[in-house]
Amino acid sequence: MARGDRRAQGLARVAVVVRAGAAPLWWAGVFAAGVGVLVPGLTGRRIGVLAGAALFIVAAALVAYRRRRRYTGLTRGAARAGKHDVLQDRAVTVRNWRRGHRWWLLLAFAAALGSSFVVPAAGGMLLAGTGVGLWLKAAWLGRRERAEEALLWVRVDWLDARGGRPAGKAVKAYRGTGIAAGDAAPGGARRRAAALV
Template sequence: MGRGAYGLARVAVLVRTAAKWCWWPGLVAAAGGAFVPGYTGARIGLLGGVALFVAAALVTFLARARRYTALAGDAVRADRAVVLQDRRVTARAWLRPRRWWLLLAFVAALASSAAAPGAGGLLLAGAGAGLWAKAVRLGRWEHRHAVLLWVRPEQALRHGPAGGGVTGYETTGPAAGDARPGGARRTKTVVRAA
């Protein structure tokens, strides 16, 4: 990095990474828990789990929605000196401080099947579904405005890309970086667009 240079991470990649690490462990915990003869029985446990799935998806989708919109609306053009973080680097940086919490959440979701089979896993998967829908919404915003949203990783990695420590987003052209609008992997990698 040259003088005055700083790094940026994609907002949508951060959200999409969180979605992935809630969705898949949640599904595995729900599938494993469905075979446990819990206190409520499989039918009631799974029906309760579906209700928890929907509730968690709605809560995570709507959480900080206004904050995301405000930050996106006030985003400024990124300077040419910025270094755009690779999506894999962003995903690893998000996962590193949270891996034990995610493992604990998975174990708790699996253990909850002793009371209500599959319910805890579906709750975790619902949080992932809501986050995935949020990443899709961010992708539509980016596509509509023909820009990509970026955030300073040191501000976003602790409390999330719309947390209180985030002072603002920056934008680049839609061809920048190695992730498409919404955070999905790009088939052809472009390092940076002016």
């Protein structure tokens, strides 16, 4: 590992970054599809919904499985986080990702709505499928984290360099912590409070 990587760094959870876009894409897609069903479009509602269902499945599968080899390679090379590294809160990671991608999300939503005049509901279902794919990918990461009993983190400055992609070219390696570190559970969901005994 390079000497610069040994310094204390701000770290964000990989799974949290992955699933940060899932909810806005899902809800934007559901809303766009719901509005799209009200528009007859050029193809008609039945064809639009059938095409949308196919797009939903394809998008979910592609997003869920895309770059898994890259994630696996980065996971194998993960170094232990240092005691001076700063673990970013889940809410901060989610907020930063969504703020950095707000215009992209808005344009995607507008495109999904506009496509309803041609193929009703299809664009919205494509967006929703992308959101589901991100949830599935985060769940896959969570299973890896549980199996290895280590949470995966990525340097915040590397995320900023490439638009928030946790497996982008700027990311050279992950860092790992114990399974109880941070405020997010394996897979990036909110950590549930321990039940009182």
